[in-house]
Amino acid sequence: MIDQWYLPRAGEAARSGGSRPESADAEKLGLDVWRELPREQMPPWPDAARVADVCAVLDQVPSIVAPYEVDQLADRLALACEGRAFVLIGGDCAETFVDNTERHLLANARTLLQMAVVLTYGASVPVVKIGRFAGQYTKPRSSPTDALGLPAYRGDMINSLEPDAAARAADPHRMVRAYANAAAALNMMRAYLGGGMADLHAVHDWNKDFVRISAAGERYEAIAREIDRALAFIRACGMTEEEALRSVTLYSSHEALALEYERSLARIVGDRAYGLSGHFLWVGERTRQLDHAHVDFVSRLSNPIGVKIGPTTTPAAARELCAKLNPHNIPGRLTLISRMGNHRVREVLPAIVDEVTVAGHKVVWQCDPMHGNTQESSNGYKTRHFDRIVDEVLGYFEVHRARGTHPGGLHVELTGEDVTECLGGAQAIEDGDLPGRYETACDPRLNTQQSLELAFLVAEMLRG
Ligand SMILES: O=C[C@H](O)[C@H](O)COP(=O)(O)O
Numbered sequence: 281m282i283d284q285w286y287l288p289r290a291g292e293a294a295r296s297g298g299s300r301p302e303s304a305d306a307e308k309l310g311l312d313v314w315r316e317l318p319r320e321q322m323p324p325w326p327d328a329a330r331v332a333d334v335c336a337v338l339d340q341v342p343s344i345v346a347p348y349e350v351d352q353l354a355d356r357l358a359l360a361c362e363g364r365a366f367v368l369i370g371g372d373c374a375e376t377f378v379d380n381t382e383r384h385l386l387a388n389a390r391t392l393l394q395m396a397v398v399l400t401y402g403a404s405v406p407v408v409k410i411g412r413f414a415g416q417y418t419k420p421r422s423s424p425t426d427a428l429g430l431p432a433y434r435g436d437m438i439n440s441l442e443p444d445a446a447a448r449a450a451d452p453h454r455m456v457r458a459y460a461n462a463a464a465a466l467n468m469m470r471a472y473l474g475g476g477m478a479d480l481h482a483v484h485d486w487n488k489d490f491v492r493i494s495a496a497g498e499r500y501e502a503i504a505r506e507i508d509r510a511l512a513f514i515r516a517c518g519m520t521e522e523e524a525l526r527s528v529t530l531y532s533s534h535e536a537l538a539l540e541y542e543r544s545l546a547r548i549v550g551d552r553a554y555g556l557s558g559h560f561l562w563v564g565e566r567t568r569q570l571d572h573a574h575v576d577f578v579s580r581l582s583n584p585i586g587v588k589i590g591p592t593t594t595p596a597a598a599r600e601l602c603a604k605l606n607p608h609n610i611p612g613r614l615t616l617i618s619r620m621g622n623h624r625v626r627e628v629l630p631a632i633v634d635e636v637t638v639a640g641h642k643v644v645w646q647c648d649p650m651h652g653n654t655q656e657s658s659n660g661y662k663t664r665h666f667d668r669i670v671d672e673v674l675g676y677f678e679v680h681r682a683r684g685t686h687p688g689g690l691h692v693e694l695t696g697e698d699v700t701e702c703l704g705g706a707q708a709i710e711d712g713d714l715p716g717r718y719e720t721a722c723d724p725r726l727n728t729q730q731s732l733e734l735a736f737l738v739a740e741m742l743r744g
């Protein structure tokens with residue numbers, strides 16, 4: 281139910297109903313301070329006037345998500361902060377317009393839901409489910425050019441993956457396409473989730489045929505059968521089945537990288553600003569500088585915010601990020617997403633956790649075991665090995681268990697397709713298998729089997 285507080289009051293329709301926030305309010309909230317600050321990974325827009333024209337359009341469009349949903353997610357993340365829930369974030373590394381199809385979105389969502397079932401059932405812990413979807417259209421890059429010397433692909437919101445100089449030019453109009461694709465994706469997903477797709481009575485249907493026959497798929501089926509029995513028991517006892525069993529909330533998330541887009545989709549409600557391009561917005565490892573544009577911009581929003589912290593993060597830097605991004609120490613407001621690499625996590629993470637804990641900052645600790653474990657295969661593919669991914673998650677659990685802090689979540693790049701992008705897992709994918717189905721637009725994703733295998737291992741770690 282939507283709280284009355286979120287509904288437009290007389291004379292306020294323009295502010296809460298989707299128009300550009302009044303500039304006086306925006307100024308008070310500092311929503312444009314980022315424009316004066318240094319900024320990494322700036323999209324190489326060719327023409328500031330065209331960017332402004334596009335933003336003038338986006339300022340007026342209906343927002344993609346609603347403030348009450350954002351607040352609801354923050355409340356759920358607060359439970360993870362307090363050790364009473366686990367947060368699962370997963371989806372494509374880079375969404376593309378061409379793959380923004382029902383088939384692809386539903387496949388990814390089903391895989392995420394399967395992982396959530398395994399975690400919920402296996403570890404008896406509520407799982408907050410967040411997709412990397414409906415806006416994950418930008419990519420920070422290590423180098424401004426690619427191996428061919430062309431401008432690097434920076435995500436479909438900015439330029440095209442096509443290896444051609446003209447296609448790689450940054451095009452501000454792509455922000456409108458990103459908005460339209462994100463809105464359509466979330467609209468479709470809401471309809472499917474509301475229409476019974478996530479009904480626990482349909483757990484078997486989420487198991488794709490190509491997974492069903494695998495060891496992970498068979499283990500999943502065993503859980504699904506137990507869920508069937510539990511539901512039958514509830515019915516047999518004459519108890520009514522909770523609505524909660526029939527529907528699921530899947531929140532959306534993406535990296536808040538293209539600040540022009542994010543600013544245009546910010547709205548002011550009452551005395552607070554919300555980034556309504558998605559529910560959960562994160563700042564990447566390459567843009568987390570304390571006094572720079574990205575951190576400043578998200579510090580002004582009321583959304584739950586994530587920050588990626590890599591192996592060069594100092595304990596002091598982590599503490600300062602907490603102070604800047606969560607000055608009122610609200611549980612659920614800030615998620616620190618460690619992505620250290622399996623070789624570094626046991627060495628670097630402990631001091632960060634200690635510093636943040638001693639300073640009294642409340643955060644959700646989440647592990648991204650993907651981004652610190654990227655390697656090149658012998659045949660030239662950007663890949664990740666399943667064993668290293670698992671080892672980083674293990675290291676993250678060890679660090680938190682040793683300190684009594686809560687290992688509160690997992691953040692992975694995955695797809696519901698049967699791709700061959702990451703090595704290892706029960707399928708024992710090897711270098712030579714990678715060309716078979718290597719389809720990612722940027723970084724290698726876990727396929728469905730590998731995702732499920734990881735979920736079973738994490739459920740065991742959570743139980744332990
Ligand atoms: O997803 C994360 C980054 O955008 C990605 O790893 C950067 O890749 P690059 O090092 O090939 O630029």
Ligand SMILES: C=C(OP(=O)(O)O)C(=O)O
Pocket residue numbers: 373419420535563564565566588619648651
């Ligand atoms: C770019 C990403 O990660 P990181 O900032 O940790 O490299 C990402 O998750 O897409």
